[in-house]
Amino acid sequence: xxxxxxxxxxxxxxxxxxxxxxxxxxxxxxxxxxxxxxxxxxxxxxxxxxxxxxxxxxxxxxxxxxxxxxxxxxxxxxxxxxxxxxxxxxxxxxxxxxxxxxxxxxxxxxxxxxxxxxxxxxxxxxxxxxxxxxxxxxxxxxxxxxxxxxxxxxxxxxxxxxxxxxxxxxxxxxxxxxxxxxxxxxxxxxxxxxxxxxxxxxxxxxxxx
Numbered sequence: 459x460x461x462x463x464x465x466x467x468x469x470x471x472x473x474x475x476x477x478x479x480x481x482x483x484x485x486x487x488x489x490x491x492x493x494x495x496x497x498x499x500x501x502x503x504x505x506x507x508x509x510x511x512x513x514x515x516x517x518x519x520x521x522x523x524x525x526x527x528x529x530x531x532x533x534x535x536x537x538x539x540x541x542x543x544x545x546x547x548x549x550x551x552x553x554x555x556x557x558x559x560x561x562x563x564x565x566x567x568x569x570x571x572x573x574x575x576x577x578x579x580x581x582x583x584x585x586x587x588x589x590x591x592x593x594x595x596x597x598x599x600x601x602x603x604x605x606x607x608x609x610x611x612x613x614x615x616x617x618x619x620x621x622x623x624x625x626x627x628x629x630x631x632x633x634x635x636x637x638x639x640x641x642x643x644x645x646x647x648x649x650x651x652x653x654x655x656x657x658x659x660x661x662x663x664x665x666x667x
Contacts, residue, residue, distance in 0.1 A: 464535070465663075465664035465666075467663055467664050468625060468645070468646070468663060468664060468666075471625075471627075471646060471663060472535070472625070472626045472627060475626070475627040476531065476627070479525055479527060479530055479531060480527070482521075482524075482525050483521050483522075483525040483527045486520070486521035486524065486525070487518065487521050490517055490518055490520065490521070491518070494514060494517065494518075498514075530627070533626050533627055534624075534626055535624065535625055535626040536574045536575065536577075536581075536623075536624055537574070537575040537621065537622070537623050537634075538572040538573055538574045538575055538581065538621070538622050538623075538624070539572065539573050539575070539619060539620070539621055539622070540570055540571070540572055540616060540617065540618055540619065540620045540622060541571045541572065541573050541580070541618065542569075542570065542571035542618065543568065543569070543570055543613075543616050543617065543618055544568070544569040545566060545567075545568050545569075545612065545613050545616075546566070546567045546568075546569070547564060547565070547566050547567075548564075548565050548567070549562055549563070549564060549565075550562070550563060550564075550565045551563070563588060565586065565587070565588050566586070566587045566588075566612040567584060567585070567586050567587075568584070568585040568586075568587070568612060568613075568615075568616050569582070569583070569584050570582070570583045570584075570585065570616060570622075570631065571583075572622055572624075572631065581624070583624075583631050585616065585631060587612050615633060616633065620633050620634075621633070621634040622634060623645055623666045624645070625645040625646060625666075628645060628646060628648075629648075630643065630644075630645055630646075630647075630648045632644070632645045632666060634666065634667060635653045635667055639653050640652065640653055641653055642665055642666075642667055644658035644660065644661060644663060644665060645663070645665075645666050646658065646661050646663045647660050647661040647663075649661065651665055653667065
């Protein structure tokens, strides 16, 4: 891959992401500790000994699950190449508890194995794409045909050998455009942009191409 200078605005985005995660975690822990000190006896009633300590520990663990620290901070920025692609499709509904015919949509889950640039490390990534819901008057069989086109679009987006980019702290794996590509996705928000643009039309961050 060609040499790339990592844009300063994306560097700032990463620093902001880390700061927000740590700040949120710290504030939640501080708030819970204050609650325990001030109203611990009221909350846990007559609990004593080991039971009381277990309840304290469980409550103080809540911020770890909410902020996903430290796991969310173990991510990294990398360029890579897709080595394996597996595509699975499913028909789902916008109202899973009370499904309606017009609420059906095609969902595509793409499982990727990406080899990191200049490294033997590999990342297993799942990308989920959701199609549009059917028209209210449309029939399921009609939509299934429309869904096939959506599935092919998803399959064409991720191919073995394609070069990709992942930005620290985001959920996106961006396929870098080749000479024939007309669009490129933003590494921050995932918005599709014209390959001719240098910044994302939605969030304003520099596009990686």
